Amino acid sequence: MNSDDENNIAEWRAERLRQRVADFQARRPILLRDAGQLNDEVAEWGSRLFDNTARMLVITGDTGTAKTWNVWEVLERAIKVGYAGEIMFLTSAEWQDIIGPPRDLERLRKMRTVNVLVVDDLGSFRINDWQRDLLGPVIDERWNNGLPTAITSNMDDFDAALGERLTSRLGDGAIVAMLEGADLRAGR
Numbered sequence: 001m002n003s004d005d006e007n008n009i010a011e012w013r014a015e016r017l018r019q020r021v022a023d024f025q026a027r028r029p030i031l032l033r034d035a036g037q038l039n040d041e042v043a044e045w046g047s048r049l050f051d052n053t054a055r056m057l058v059i060t061g062d063t064g065t066a067k068t069w070n071v072w073e074v075l076e077r078a079i080k081v082g083y084a085g086e087i088m089f090l091t092s093a094e095w096q097d098i099i100g101p102p103r104d105l106e107r108l109r110k111m112r113t114v115n116v117l118v119v120d121d122l123g124s125f126r127i128n129d130w131q132r133d134l135l136g137p138v139i140d141e142r143w144n145n146g147l148p149t150a151i152t153s154n155m156d157d158f159d160a161a162l163g164e165r166l167t168s169r170l171g172d173g174a175i176v177a178m179l180e181g182a183d184l185r186a187g188r
């Protein structure tokens with residue numbers, strides 16, 4: 001390979017990275033694009049994406065403590081430094097859509113296998129049996145395969161909302177970030 005080829009490959013890689021960052025930034029909600037300080041635990045999970053040791057990330061905290069912001073931020077930073085895995089970022093409306101009824105089998109399958117799954121705002125309302133029966137196997141399979149999964153929630157009591165089995169899967173080996181502070185939305 002001569003140096004022209006090498007330059008071409010480097011350029012192509014750089015262009016692909018620029019495109020990936022731009023695509024991700026375009027998906028990021030406008031109100032969650034502010035610069036800010038990433039939580040340490042969240043950052044730790046993000047760095048583990050690179051050696052395949054990132055597993056569950058559970059971010060808890062009251063409304064407006066930047067849970068969702070932290071997930072977008074950590075993933076954007078990871079992409080910028082070359083993380084190439086596929087990311088499925090599901091808002092609460094989106095994962096409720098998938099779970100249905102009727103359930104969306106194709107996207108449920110993707111939830112089980114995609115490189116990184118984000119389930120935002122789990123427990124923004126009470127999880128019913130139907131939802132638990134569909135979310136359970138997703139969490140189970142990702143847990144079995146050691147796939148990175150980020151959950152945000154303002155629940156105090158995961159057990160009551162999700163059941164013991166699912167809660168223990170979520171908690172096992174998880175990095176937990178408990179965000180605190182005033183509602184950041186209130187200042188707008």
Ligand SMILES: Nc1ncnc2c1ncn2[C@@H]1O[C@H](COP(=O)(O)OP(=O)(O)O)[C@@H](O)[C@H]1O
Nearest residue numbers: 031032036037063064065066067068069184185
């Ligand atoms: N680090 C930060 N610095 C300043 N504002 C922030 C920061 N993180 C989030 N915000 C703003 O605070 C608001 C709430 O953040 P969000 O992530 O939606 O909270 P949560 O998911 O915990 O309810 C958003 O409008 C967001 O833009």
Ligand SMILES: [Mg+2]
Nearest residue numbers: 067068121152
């Ligand atoms: Mg949120």
